[in-house]
Amino acid sequence: MIIGKSNKIYVQTICRMTVKPTEGPLTSRLAEQLQELSQQGVQRQLLTFFPQGSACLQHQNSTYLNLAGNDYLGLASNLSLLQRFYAHLEQEDLSNNLSLYGLGSGASRLMTGNHDQYARLEERLTRYYHKDKALIFNSGYHINIGLLPALARKGDLILADKLCHASLIDGMRLSEARMIRFPHLDYDRLEQLLKKHNSTAKPCKQQAVFIVTESIFSMDGDCADLSTLVRLKEQYGATLYVDEAHAVGVRGRCGSGLAEEQQVIDQIDLLVGTFGKAWGGQGAFVVCGETIYKYLVTTARSLIFTTALPPVNIHWLNFILPQIQTMSKERKKLGQLGQQLRHGFQANGLQTGGESNIIPVIIGDEKQTLVLAEQLRQQGVWIQAVRTPTVPRGTARLRLSLTANMNTDQLAALPQQIAKELARLKLAPSPAP
Numbered sequence: 123m124i125i126g127k128s129n130k131i132y133v134q135t136i137c138r139m140t141v142k143p144t145e146g147p148l149t150s151r152l153a154e155q156l157q158e159l160s161q162q163g164v165q166r167q168l169l170t171f172f173p174q175g176s177a178c179l180q181h182q183n184s185t186y187l188n189l190a191g192n193d194y195l196g197l198a199s200n201l202s203l204l205q206r207f208y209a210h211l212e213q214e215d216l217s218n219n220l221s222l223y224g225l226g227s228g229a230s231r232l233m234t235g236n237h238d239q240y241a242r243l244e245e246r247l248t249r250y251y252h253k254d255k256a257l258i259f260n261s262g263y264h265i266n267i268g269l270l271p272a273l274a275r276k277g278d279l280i281l282a283d284k285l286c287h288a289s290l291i292d293g294m295r296l297s298e299a300r301m302i303r304f305p306h307l308d309y310d311r312l313e314q315l316l317k318k319h320n321s322t323a324k325p326c327k328q329q330a331v332f333i334v335t336e337s338i339f340s341m342d343g344d345c346a347d348l349s350t351l352v353r354l355k356e357q358y359g360a361t362l363y364v365d366e367a368h369a370v371g372v373r374g375r376c377g378s379g380l381a382e383e384q385q386v387i388d389q390i391d392l393l394v395g396t397f398g399k400a401w402g403g404q405g406a407f408v409v410c411g412e413t414i415y416k417y418l419v420t421t422a423r424s425l426i427f428t429t430a431l432p433p434v435n436i437h438w439l440n441f442i443l444p445q446i447q448t449m450s451k452e453r454k455k456l457g458q459l460g461q462q463l464r465h466g467f468q469a470n471g472l473q474t475g476g477e478s479n480i481i482p483v484i485i486g487d488e489k490q491t492l493v494l495a496e497q498l499r500q501q502g503v504w505i506q507a508v509r510t511p512t513v514p515r516g517t518a519r520l521r522l523s524l525t526a527n528m529n530t531d532q533l534a535a536l537p538q539q540i541a542k543e544l545a546r547l548k549l550a551p552s553p554a555p
């Protein structure tokens with residue numbers, strides 16, 4: 123199903139879907155559920171895009187400003203950098219070593235897929251974060267569904283921020299430990315839960331407690347207070363797991379993330395970063411102590427039972443790491459662009475928040491958010507409407523993500539444009555909390 127000229131056509135098209143007589147009970151049940159989801163404005167679909175110059179994309183022959191991607195440093199779409207990368211591969215005598223630069227690794231890391239570029243990158247990550255060990259997984263999703271099921275066991279407790287990403291939630295669900303989600307950034311509530319657990323835990327059972335958070339939250343763009351979490355984890359003997367998917371490359375003087383900026387890398391037990399966003403590649407890593415590393419290599423199912431990443435991708439990550447470390451100018455620019463846009467939204471009476479280059483504009487209603495995003499697309503701006511289950515029901519929003527290859531002029535008109543569209547569609551923005 124492709125998006126229609128307007129959301130109305132799109133909803134009507136979906137509602138007209140019928141079940142063929144030959145299809146069984148499952149298909150008819152699914153068709154009914156799809157119809158319901160579509161009426162609620164939460165059905166999803168796959169669209170095709172082509173990158174188009176700096177910070178833009180092309181879809182069905184139209185060009186849009188891309189405010190929905192996570193290529194935060196503009197590396198994935200930087201053509202001259204890509205040319206340099208391939209030129210650099212040729213210098214490495216590509217013709218004699220072609221198999222080292224392949225697109226398929228041929229096996230999982232634990233079998234024969236663990237090519238030499240992995241060791242090189244893991245060693246460099248270890249030095250970058252001053253940690254004992256680094257371990258690369260195929261994606262942020264793989265890593266987050268792998269760590270907790272491997273490390274947490276029955277009788278353990280996982281305390282997670284309510285707005286943690288779906289991959290973290292899936293990891294908690296797959297583990298046998300008990301999970302409690304505390305209100306977003308409410309560390310008083312977290313401390314109460316830690317106190318309560320400590321007063322009832324049986325020391326002989328070696329029960330572990332995990333505190334799980336993102337550093338920059340993916341849908342709100344706000345930041346965890348990692349120093350407070352470190353204090354709590356030390357006071358209550360917990361293990362701290364921080365997902366820096368949206369902060370690596372973007373925050374910290376050397377670009378290693380928010381933990382670097384808040385000077386707490388040493389005290390984080392499991393620090394996760396992803397390569398698919400600011401690094402412009404694919405994969406994810408955790409930096410941790412040696413015992414945790416060895417345990418993960420032996421037991422993390424999403425590491426063990428999947429084919430290793432393509433060698434050429436890890437070559438790219440090795441090529442890009444030193445460049446990321448020096449991109450302070452781009453990081454500063456991202457921060458400034460974010461601040462300017464947030465101020466613009468506030469000045470136009472829109473409900474926004476956060477302190478990063480991810481900027482939400484909260485609309486509330488799922489369908490209204492879809493219609494608004496579609497109207498903006500018709501004006502050449504590609505913004506994602508984010509709905510349940512990605513965000514809690516009733517907090518549907520436009521999620522704008524800025525990249526360092528954008529400029530002030532491209533963004534200047536946006537606040538007024540969105541406010542005007544809202545007024546035109548007679549949509550009242552949700553009241554500020």
Ligand SMILES: Cc1ncc(COP(=O)(O)O)c(C=O)c1O
Binds near residue numbers: 261289396
């Ligand atoms: C906080 C967080 N962790 C993990 C992931 C998954 O990362 P990947 O896209 O590499 O699977 C995402 C994806 O958006 C995310 O926002």
